[in-house]
Amino acid sequence: MTTTHHPETAQLSIDSLSKRFEMHVLSNTTVVGLEDVSATIRDGEFLAVVGESGSGKSSLLKCLYRSYEPTAGAVRYATDDGDVVDLASCSERTILALREGEIGYVSQFLEEIPRVSALDIVSRPLREAGVSDDEARDRARELLAALELPPELWKAYPATFSGGERQRVNLAKALATEPSLLLLDEPTSALDPETRAAAVDLLRSSLADGTTMVGVFHNPDVVATLADRVLVLDDGSVVDTVDVDAYLEGVR
Amino acid sequence: MSGPARVERFPDSEADDDVVLRARGIEKQYGSSCGDCVELTGDDAGTNQCPTCGTIVAVADADLELHRGEVLGIVGESGSGKSSLAEILALELEATAGTVDYAGFEGNLLEADYQQRHRLRHEEIGLVHQHIRNGLTLSFTGGGNVAEKLLAAGWRHYGDVRERLTELFEATEVPVDRMDDPTSTYSGGMQRRVQIAKAIANGPGLIVLDEPTTGLDVSVQARVLDMFREIQREEDVSTIVVSHDLGVIRLLADRTLVMRHGRIVESGLTDRILEDPHHEYTQTLINSIL
Numbered sequence: 001m002t003t004t005h006h007p008e009t010a011q012l013s014i015d016s017l018s019k020r021f022e023m024h025v026l027s028n029t030t031v032v033g034l035e036d037v038s039a040t041i042r043d044g045e046f047l048a049v050v051g052e053s054g055s056g057k058s059s060l061l062k063c064l065y066r067s068y069e070p071t072a073g074a075v076r077y078a079t080d081d082g083d084v085v086d087l088a089s090c091s092e093r094t095i096l097a098l099r100e101g102e103i104g105y106v107s108q109f110l111e112e113i114p115r116v117s118a119l120d121i122v123s124r125p126l127r128e129a130g131v132s133d134d135e136a137r138d139r140a141r142e143l144l145a146a147l148e149l150p151p152e153l154w155k156a157y158p159a160t161f162s163g164g165e166r167q168r169v170n171l172a173k174a175l176a177t178e179p180s181l182l183l184l185d186e187p188t189s190a191l192d193p194e195t196r197a198a199a200v201d202l203l204r205s206s207l208a209d210g211t212t213m214v215g216v217f218h219n220p221d222v223v224a225t226l227a228d229r230v231l232v233l234d235d236g237s238v239v240d241t242v243d244v245d246a247y248l249e250g251v252r
Numbered sequence: 253m254s255g256p257a258r259v260e261r262f263p264d265s266e267a268d269d270d271v272v273l274r275a276r277g278i279e280k281q282y283g284s285s286c287g288d289c290v291e292l293t294g295d296d297a298g299t300n301q302c303p304t305c306g307t308i309v310a311v312a313d314a315d316l317e318l319h320r321g322e323v324l325g326i327v328g329e330s331g332s333g334k335s336s337l338a339e340i341l342a343l344e345l346e347a348t349a350g351t352v353d354y355a356g357f358e359g360n361l362l363e364a365d366y367q368q369r370h371r372l373r374h375e376e377i378g379l380v381h382q383h384i385r386n387g388l389t390l391s392f393t394g395g396g397n398v399a400e401k402l403l404a405a406g407w408r409h410y411g412d413v414r415e416r417l418t419e420l421f422e423a424t425e426v427p428v429d430r431m432d433d434p435t436s437t438y439s440g441g442m443q444r445r446v447q448i449a450k451a452i453a454n455g456p457g458l459i460v461l462d463e464p465t466t467g468l469d470v471s472v473q474a475r476v477l478d479m480f481r482e483i484q485r486e487e488d489v490s491t492i493v494v495s496h497d498l499g500v501i502r503l504l505a506d507r508t509l510v511m512r513h514g515r516i517v518e519s520g521l522t523d524r525i526l527e528d529p530h531h532e533y534t535q536t537l538i539n540s541i542l
Contacts, residue, residue, distance in 0.1 A: 024532035025539060066521060068528040092521050093270070093319060096506050113481070113503050114474040128485055 009078065011181060011212040012041040012064070017073035017088065019056075019063050019236075033059035033068070035236045043078070046213045048223045048244070051233035057216040060233070061183045063088070064214065065105045066095045077103075080180055100129070104179035106187040110158055110166040118144065118161075119154045122172045129177060136176075143172035148198050163190035171199055175206055182206070184215035188222065200225050224248055270319045271355070272457060272490045273341070278314040278350035280336050283307025285348075293514060295533070300331065300514040309514045310336040314350070316509060316516070318458070321488040325505025325522060327537070329496055333514040335382070335462055338494045342379040342460040343369050355457065374404040378451030380444075382463040382494075387447045388435050394421070394446045395431035401453040420449040425479055441472035448480060452487065459484070461493040465500055477503055498541055502526060510534045 019033035034056045041047045049057045062068040064075060064087060075087040080102050085094060099105075112121050119140050126136035144154055147168040158166050171187050184203075188196045200222055207213060207226065217223050223230065223244065230247040232239040242250075281289060286305035293300050293309040300309050311333040318324050326334040339345035341352065343364070352361035357372070364372060373379075381387035388397050395417045399407075407413050421428045424445040426438075435443060444464070451459055464480065465473040481504060484491055493504050501508055501522060508525045510518040510533065518531040529535045 021528070022530070024535050062527065067523045069520070069524055069530075092507055095521060096322075111502075113478045115471075116474075116478050 009043050010040050010076070011043040011045070011078055012039075012214070013074075013076040014039045014041075014064075015074045015076065017060070017063060017075060018071050019059055019068055020071045032236050034063065034070075037073070037233075037236075037238050039231050039238065039241060041212055041214060042228075044207065044210050044212055045228045046207055046215065046226045048227035048230045048247075049214060049216050049233060050223070050230055050247070051239075054235075055233040056236040057233055058185050059236070061105070061185050061214065061216065065099075065103065065183055066092075067105075077181065100125075101177075102180040103183070104174040104177065104181070105183045106170055106174040106185065108167065108186045108189050110170040112158060114159050115157050117155045118149065118158055118169045121158065121169055122176055125173060125177045139176055140172065143175055143202070144168070146198060146202050147172055148195050164192065164195060167191060168195065168199070171202070175202060178206070178209065179211060182211050182213045182215075184213060184217070186216050186218060189218060196222065220248065220251055271317050271353075272320050272322075273316075273318040273355070273361075274353040275314065275316050275341065276351050278337060278340055278352070279312045279348045280310040280333075280340060280345065281307050281312075281348045282310060295513050295515050295517050298513065300333065311340070311347075311514050314516055316519075318490050318492065320355075320490055321485075322507065323484060323491045323493060323505045325501040325508035326492060326494045326511060327496065327498060327501050327508055327525075328511035329537075332511040334494045334496075334511045336514075337511070338460050338462055338492055339379075341458075341492060342377050343373050344379060370404075374401060375454045376457050378453075378456040378459045380447050380451045380459070380461045380464060382466050384440070384443045384447060384467065387450070388443060390434070390436040390443075392435060393432050394426060394435050394438060394442070397435055397446055398450045398453055401450050405454045416453070420453055423452075423483055424449040425475075439472075440467050440469070441476060444468060444472075444476055445479070448476075448483070452483060452489070455487070455489075457490060459489055459491045461491065461504075463495055463497075464493065465495070465497060473500075480504070498526065498537070510537070 015038055017037045018035055021031040021033060023029045023031060037060060049060060051057050059068060063070045066087060070088040073088055077085050077087050079085055119137060122140035122143060123136035126139060127133060149165060149168045153165060158169050167187055167190050174182060188199050191199060203226060227244040229241060230244055231241050284305055285307045288304060289302035289307045289309050290312045292302050292304060314337055326338060328334045336345060340347045347362050350362060354361040398417055398420055399413055402413050402416060417431060418428050421431055426442055426445045435446060468476060495501055505522045508522045509516045512533045518534050525534060526538060529538045
């Protein structure tokens with residue numbers, strides 16, 4: 001995967017994105033998830049998304065990944081091939097191809113086939129991308145070690161892991177393929193401070209390698225370390241988009 | 253099966269040559285049919301039985317596309333028509349109407365003559381039956397069950413067949429030293445694996461899995477699904493998986509169709525169906541997961 005790094009070009013341009021849920025089971029109530037959200041994320045930038053719970057942070061990430069189907073608006077994404085694709089409206093096939101090759105998503109929770117080892121979970125996306133078994137497992141070991149997952153757990157099944165151990169597997173899996181765009185939804189929420197620092201280091205080196213990130217992090221220290229800019233959401237709408245320093249000044 | 257090269261997928265290539273199977277207007281009726289059956293049944297009518305003549309409309313108006321290397325899930329409750337649709341596509345069941353374009357086949361696949369059907373079912377389309385008894389002859393050996401498929405495809409040399417069987421047993425994680433034991437002596441999980449070995453034996457372009465976890469212990473289900481997923485990815489074989497179990501669909505399917513009363517009521521990326529269901533029925537289904 002070759003990614004040319006253009007600091008000034010937009011990797012992602014979100015234009016008036018809205019998401020409404022029609023809940024048939026609640027006698028056809030409409031719930032607003034996002035309302036007219038716009039933002040531009042430059043290539044290699046980290047945009048932190050903050051807001052109260054229920055403000056639409058996860059909805060935004062899910063709309064970008066198309067786990068939610070946007071109701072209105074556009075999301076222009078610059079692909080590795082130099083094309084621009086509207087993630088809000090492109091075909092499902094296109095989304096699947098982008099997910100396989102260049103867009104990653106990490107949630108708080110690891111969802112995997114039971115009885116597959118941590119090492120196989122992390123190395124699988126690489127093997128599926130055509131990397132040899134040995135090379136893929138080496139890379140997986142490297143990442144799991146960097147995230148300080150004890151080696152005795154590498155061949156174990158994550159079903160019995162703690163929340164923090166699972167999150168490390170999840171993060172390693174997403175980083176293994178070196179995506180061009182990484183969507184992060186509280187991927188370090190269950191980590192202790194020391195492991196969180198290791199995870200943040202790894203994300204920072206991935207940023208340095210050119211990965212663009214949009215992330216929701218509860219911890220202000222993580223935001224301070226990683227983010228370039230901050231998008232503030234309230235009730236599904238953008239309140240403000242500010243540089244991280246200005247945001248942190250307001251918080252402190 | 254010499255590991256076909258992975259197909260290059262470009263982000264905005266919507267090229268038709270990526271489509272392995274395109275089905276239009278698939279319909280299956282059981283009964284005398286009064287001519288209004290399709291209109292009087294379906295999701296809006298809330299039934300698949302014609303109120304005028306009693307005909308069962310198992311499937312109607314079903315359109316779908318399957319791309320190379322893709323896994324398409326079909327989910328719905330019993331009687332929704334999902335198995336009928338899958339069996340029609342696997343050439344196990346005659347449709348009442350509809351057309352299927354299948355890569356490399358001239359004309360409507362559903363109108364294939366007896367010989368073509370025979371060839372397609374042995375070489376091109378692998379069906380893994382829900383009920384093991386329908387897919388395997390339990391008094392035969394495991395190797396014999398799979399060899400039957402190889403022989404039907406023209407394999408003749410004994411050594412080659414044994415070699416291929418060993419390869420298939422290894423791929424599906426069935427102990428090779430049990431190959432010559434009667435299939436009736438195998439565990440449920442092993443029988444399911446032999447069925448999968450049989451389905452992939454001739455390197456098919458399409459595999460149809462009907463309720464792949466039926467009859468398996470929970471502890472065995474996950475291993476079988478994972479084994480299948482590995483093989484599916486390796487061979488890049490297009491797959492249709494039918495299940496009432498959303499857990500199976502979530503683990504295997506890239507895209508999913510939701511069926512009810514013989515109609516496809518919703519389709520989309522599997523995670524979108526699960527996290528942002530649109531149709532009333534899909535919302536009820538998702539909210540009913542234990």
